[in-house]
Amino acid sequence: MATLKYAKFVDTTKCDGCRACMVACKNWNDLPVDPKAFDGAFNGYDSHEKLTANTWNIIKYTEKTNNTRNEGLDWFIAHNSCFHCGVAACEKACPEGAISHTEFGSVVIDEEKCVACGYCVVNCTFDVIRLGERTVNGKKKKVSTKCTLCTDRLDNGLHPACVTACHTGSLEFGDRAEMLAKAEARLDEIKDRYPNAQIYNPEGVGETTMFYLLADKPETYGLPVNPKVPTSLKVWKDYAQPVGKLLFGATTMAVVAGVVSNQLFNPRAKGETHEGGHDHE
Amino acid sequence: MSKMSNKYNKGQRMIRRFGAIPRLYHWVYVASFAVLLVSGLPKLFKGDEIKVIYNIFGGAAGAHLVHRIAAVVLMVAFPFSLAFDWKGMKKWLRELVDWRKRDFAFISVFPKEFFGLHAEFPPQGYLNGGTKINSILQIICCLGFSISGLAMWFPTVLPHELQLWMYPMHITFVCLSSAVVMGHIYLAALHPNAKGGLQGIITGYVPEFYAREHHGAWLDELIEENETLPADKKLIRSWDSEKGKVV
Numbered sequence: 001m002a003t004l005k006y007a008k009f010v011d012t013t014k015c016d017g018c019r020a021c022m023v024a025c026k027n028w029n030d031l032p033v034d035p036k037a038f039d040g041a042f043n044g045y046d047s048h049e050k051l052t053a054n055t056w057n058i059i060k061y062t063e064k065t066n067n068t069r070n071e072g073l074d075w076f077i078a079h080n081s082c083f084h085c086g087v088a089a090c091e092k093a094c095p096e097g098a099i100s101h102t103e104f105g106s107v108v109i110d111e112e113k114c115v116a117c118g119y120c121v122v123n124c125t126f127d128v129i130r131l132g133e134r135t136v137n138g139k140k141k142k143v144s145t146k147c148t149l150c151t152d153r154l155d156n157g158l159h160p161a162c163v164t165a166c167h168t169g170s171l172e173f174g175d176r177a178e179m180l181a182k183a184e185a186r187l188d189e190i191k192d193r194y195p196n197a198q199i200y201n202p203e204g205v206g207e208t209t210m211f212y213l214l215a216d217k218p219e220t221y222g223l224p225v226n227p228k229v230p231t232s233l234k235v236w237k238d239y240a241q242p243v244g245k246l247l248f249g250a251t252t253m254a255v256v257a258g259v260v261s262n263q264l265f266n267p268r269a270k271g272e273t274h275e276g277g278h279d280h281e
Numbered sequence: 282m283s284k285m286s287n288k289y290n291k292g293q294r295m296i297r298r299f300g301a302i303p304r305l306y307h308w309v310y311v312a313s314f315a316v317l318l319v320s321g322l323p324k325l326f327k328g329d330e331i332k333v334i335y336n337i338f339g340g341a342a343g344a345h346l347v348h349r350i351a352a353v354v355l356m357v358a359f360p361f362s363l364a365f366d367w368k369g370m371k372k373w374l375r376e377l378v379d380w381r382k383r384d385f386a387f388i389s390v391f392p393k394e395f396f397g398l399h400a401e402f403p404p405q406g407y408l409n410g411g412t413k414i415n416s417i418l419q420i421i422c423c424l425g426f427s428i429s430g431l432a433m434w435f436p437t438v439l440p441h442e443l444q445l446w447m448y449p450m451h452i453t454f455v456c457l458s459s460a461v462v463m464g465h466i467y468l469a470a471l472h473p474n475a476k477g478g479l480q481g482i483i484t485g486y487v488p489e490f491y492a493r494e495h496h497g498a499w500l501d502e503l504i505e506e507n508e509t510l511p512a513d514k515k516l517i518r519s520w521d522s523e524k525g526k527v528v
Contacts, residue, residue, distance in 0.1 A: 093448075095324040096332070096341075115341030117324070122436050122444060141342070236449035241325065244456025251460040255467040258395050266397030268473035 002086050002101035007179035008149065008160060008210040010079050012221070013190050013197070014170035017059050017077040019047065024165035025057050025081075028150060053132025056147040057081035057162055062220055078212065078221050079162065079171060082107065082128045082147035086206025089229045090120035090129055090144075092237055098144075105176075105209035106149035116142035125205050125227045149209065183213045190215065204228030286484075289477035290520040293488035295527045296503065297516040298481040302366030303373065306358055307482055313355035318459060320348040325452070349434060356427050376408045377416055383498065384410035397473065404497025411468065418461045425454030486518065486527045 025031065031054045036047065045061035062076040088107045091099040098113035099120060109120075111134055121129045121144060132145045150160035158164070163171040172179060183199050190197050194215040201211035204227050218225050262269040299307075323334045323344065338344035363370050383403040387410035393400035394411075402409075408416065429451035432439050439447070470479050478495065481487040492500040507516045521528045 095327065097327040115335075115345070117341075117345070118436060119448065122441075122448075230445045232445040232449055235446075236452060240449040240453045240456075244452055245325065247460045248456050248463065251463045254395070255463060255471075258397065258467060259471065262397030262473050264397070266473045268476065269397060 002088075002105060002206070004086050004105040004176055004207060004209055006104050006154075006174065006209065007176040008084075008163065009172045009174075009179040009183055009213070010210060011170050011172070011183070011186055011213045012076065012078045013186070013194070013213065013215050014168045015059070015077045015079060016168055016170075017045075017061060017075070018167065019059050020165040020167060021079050021162035021171060022047070022055070022057055022059060024161040025147070026055070028153070028161035029056065029148070031056065051081065051128055051130060051146070053130040053145045056145070060221065062222075064216070064220060074215075076214075076216055076220050078214070080221075081162070081210065082149070083126055083205070083211075084147075084149055084209035085125060085229075086208065087229050089123045089125050089205070089233055092229065092233055093119040093123035095119060102151050102154075104149060104151060104154045106151045106154070107209075108148050108151055109144050109146065111136045111141075111143045114143040116144065118144070120144050123230055123233050125224070125229065179211075183211070186213055196220075202227045286480055286520075287522055287525060289480075289491070290488045291522050293490060293520055295486040295518045295520050296489055296492040296500065297485060297518070298487045298492070299485050300366055300369040301485065302362050303369050304482055304485060306362040306370075309358045310355060313351040313358070314458075314462065316351035317348060317355065318455075320344045320351065321455065352427070352430055352434075355423070359423075372407070373416070376406065377413055377420075379406070380410075380413070381406070384413060387411060388414070394474065395468070395472075404501070405495060405499070407496060407499040409495060415461060415465050415468075419458060419465075422454040422458030422461065426451055426458065429454065484527065488520070489517075 026033070034048060034052050034055045045063075046058065048055055048058050051058060058080050060078050060080050062078075063073055064076060065073055084105055084107045086105070088099065088101070091101070091107060094114075095117065096113045096115055098110045098115075099107060100110070101107055116131055118131055121131060129144050129146045131142055133140055134143050134145070135141075136143065150158070150162075153160060159173045160171075163173045166172075172182070180199075180201075187197055187199060190213075196216045198214055198217070199211065200214050200218055200223065201207050202224075212221075212223075214221060214223075319334060320338060321344075323332050323341075325331075335341045335344050338347050383405055387402045387405055390400040390402050391411055394402075429447040432444060432447040433451060436444055438444075469475055469482075474494075477488045477491040481491075489500070492503075503516055510516065518527045520526075
């Protein structure tokens with residue numbers, strides 16, 4: 001489990017849904033446009049239903065009756081991208097060692113090592129990772145892709161592009177303790193207006209570098225209530241794989257022991273035939 | 282082959298053990314299994330040394346492609362064998378569910394046999410207790426890694442919660458089947474008591490002493506059956522040492 005020292009704090013109560021974070025992300029990361037015609041398949045406000053290989057963050061709009069205030073409809077808007085989990089299922093699932101944590105708590109994919117097996121895509125707790133085509137070392141190849149938390153910018157003392165572009169202060173990046181304290185303070189401020197408000201920093205995935213202050217229950221935002229590293233993944237990597245290797249190793253050892261034992265105790269190993277005599281040749 | 286065979290076959294009657302389709306199926310399974318194991322091995326270890334295997338296939342993408350081609354070969358080989366030799370395959374499958382006292386007796390002395398100590402067991406049928414376990418385990422594993430492998434190939438078909446379990450399932454059955462294969466290669470080809478038997482799965486015939494020793498009860502039945510067969514369909518033939526083949 002990575003020790004998280006930094007955080008990207010997403011205060012959903014301050015988001016006005018301008019999508020500047022989406023544009024800044026595309027701009028900085030050189031991600032091509034992801035054309036999407038209106039198809040009425042989802043609520044009609046989101047630009048994309050889900051994250052894609054070329055769209056690493058999206059704004060999700062949820063229109064809902066706010067019964068507590070009895071003031072009609074309310075918008076619940078949230079910037080959505082990789083959570084950079086403390087215990088990242090994608091990292092655990094990757095057989096190539098291509099996914100790792102940086103000192104900033106960001107979870108990054110090494111495109112050179114990635115072989116596009118897609119295990120991370122299936123096992124990601126938040127359905128964030130996608131396979132996409134990239135040019136790596138001058139060659140086109142399929143790789144897993146997702147938000148990098150602009151680790152290249154962090155390395156150079158800058159904030160993630162989305163944070164820099166945010167004009168309402170909904171997105172902030174900084175010292176983790178400071179960000180969590182800010183979130184707590186803000187939660188106190190909005191409790192009256194949003195009684196279901198809560199900080200979403202799930203422990204089931206070892207907390208997350210990107211965490212939310214939600215104005216309503218996680219379900220409202222389409223977020224899992226108790227996200228965790230899949231049990232199947234633990235069974236796979238911590239039990240099935242090591243036990244399987246052990247089983248294969250033990251059989252091999254038994255065979256080696258059998259060969260030696262036969263040499264010692266089985267007269268046929270010394271060249272005697274079925275007739276009790278010696279081989280003809 | 283013939284020189285090797287002469288060593289065991291000289292003066293022996295040759296007993297028909299495997300038909301052409303079961304033999305072909307066996308070797309197609311062996312070849313595709315080996316390719317699957319090698320092309321999938323880099324996924325089991327994170328070290329750079331093991332990733333070198335990808336180079337054999339011209340990179341990871343090549344390894345994935347070869348893995349899938351071999352998987353299709355392995356999977357279609359079984360229905361093909363059933364279609365082309367229903368009788369022979371049925372005989373094999375029937376044996377697997379037919380458990381008798383003699384099978385358990387064989388299994389009880391199996392560890393002695395494995396390590397080359399003197400083991401006494403009653404005459405065995407077409408398959409003995411050990412070969413039955415080998416086949417049964419391999420069939421279960423084959424179903425297990427084929428179903429999970431297909432799910433991994435098409436990861437959006439199954440419900441997500443179920444899909445997640447396909448990965449541990451695949452590795453479990455792959456490791457179990459590899460262990461079974463390892464044991465099978467040793468017992469069928471390398472073990473001193475297996476001498477003379479390996480040719481059965483290659484040529485279809487084994488020398489009588491081998492059949493007597495490993496499958497005595499089956500041999501008695503076969504000798505009886507052979508009496509009733511026309512000359513060109515005889516299951517018991519002779520070994521021509523000069524030509525080095527069954528005649």
